Amino acid sequence: DADVTQTPRNRITKTGKRIMLECSQTKGHDRMYWYRQDPGLGLRLIYYSFDVKDINKGEISDGYSVSRQAQAKFSLSLESAIPNQTALYFCATSDRRNTEAFFGQGTRLTVV
């Protein structure tokens, strides 16, 4: 089983719909991250959390919100999806001592 699990793996949704992407981890890491990846733009940070009570905006947080329900769970919500949010989304984790990140399998989201 993957250490960092994302659900769903693929999702097609309509413009204006609310959608939640979920991430859970069994690595025991404190820190969790949400990235999106678009062709030619690389990985861009949406939100990150260093512990359950800590939430930080990344470079492209507009249109997104997050919830850190527990140390092991970090969800990303699109309140009202729009087509330019079509992308590959990754959750990642790291521990407080080391900055290397470990990624989930990704969620391919399409907004039509």
Place this chain on the structure above:
Amino acid sequence: QKEVEQNSGPLSVPEGAIASLNCTYSDRVSQSFFWYRQYSGKSPELIMSIYSNGDKEDGRFTAQLNKASQYVSLLIRDSQPSDSATYLCAVNNPYGGSQGNLIFGKGTKLSVKP
């Protein structure tokens, strides 16, 4: 804004050759450097980390770090078609903020031709 720069490629090498991937970073304070491999449509996978100047070898992979020149590279010896992927360079960001604590380059696409 801290930056990590990579040539986007594609870098094409014949099977069995050495592939050399390069990365420069903007902040001298950075102390931790990572290489990730990402196959098309898959998630990034950590393959090397390096923290001190010099070379670090792991199998066919060698990471090289030169902090004075703010330069980190990845050499892949005896390249195989299965090495064809995009390689992401990542550098720690001690300042945090909207870039978080790890900054990624946009990646170099490597193609190994049989």
